[in-house]
Amino acid sequence: MNAFELNKIAGAVLTALLIIFGGKTLLEIVDRPHKVEKAGYTLPVPKGGPAGAPAAAAAAFDAQKEVVPLLAKATVEGGQEAFKKCVSCHTVDKGGATKNGPNLYGVVGRDVGKVAGFNFSPAMQSHGGKWDFAHLATYLNNPRTTVPNNRMAFPGIKDNAELADLLAYLRTLSDSPVPLPN
Numbered sequence: 001m002n003a004f005e006l007n008k009i010a011g012a013v014l015t016a017l018l019i020i021f022g023g024k025t026l027l028e029i030v031d032r033p034h035k036v037e038k039a040g041y042t043l044p045v046p047k048g049g050p051a052g053a054p055a056a057a058a059a060a061f062d063a064q065k066e067v068v069p070l071l072a073k074a075t076v077e078g079g080q081e082a083f084k085k086c087v088s089c090h091t092v093d094k095g096g097a098t099k100n101g102p103n104l105y106g107v108v109g110r111d112v113g114k115v116a117g118f119n120f121s122p123a124m125q126s127h128g129g130k131w132d133f134a135h136l137a138t139y140l141n142n143p144r145t146t147v148p149n150n151r152m153a154f155p156g157i158k159d160n161a162e163l164a165d166l167l168a169y170l171r172t173l174s175d176s177p178v179p180l181p182n
């Protein structure tokens, strides 16, 4: 086969391709007005509160399933590290000072919004319940949606292992730490 023949074959193949794809494109162009319903595309609109919090995602978070089981492997050291995000507003020593937020000694297992000497928001005071592991993890994952209108200006921790470490650490801040879930 010489170069001239090769050229002919290549030419034939290219022509065929041109007919196949060119024809198809032409058909698509002709057909177009029927297919395009709306120009452009719809921007995703965040659902939820005024700040655009993903309400659906928050509702789907199940601390009992996603965080509490991780407590078995959580470390107090990891929790101490994570707690650096909290020290500007919370002390943890027994009888420690009130800062922007209440002292957190003994927080695991205690009543929500009831510690003496701190002026909780009405939202926190009337929330009810106790800070068990699941409740704490849910709150620390998303303070704003867990206790709407509470005053803790903290965005939340989205990493489940970090939350578990934090719980393991908070648990130790007590005269008699509540037992770990089994």
Ligand code: HEC
Pocket: 082, 083, 085, 086, 087, 088, 089, 090, 100, 101, 102, 104, 107, 111, 112, 113, 114, 115, 119, 120, 121, 123, 124, 125, 131, 136, 140, 149, 150, 151, 152, 153, 154, 157, 166
């Ligand atoms: C910018 C300051 C700030 C930061 C940072 C912050 N908190 Fe708070 N926290 C508050 C305030 C203020 C309240 C009281 C909220 C209210 O009364 O509505 C609070 C309340 C709480 C409560 C409820 C206490 C109770 O007795 O009911 C817990 C638990 C808590 N914070 C844990 C944490 C942890 C853990 C972190 C870090 C991951 C953290 N907070 C970071 C300010 C802060």
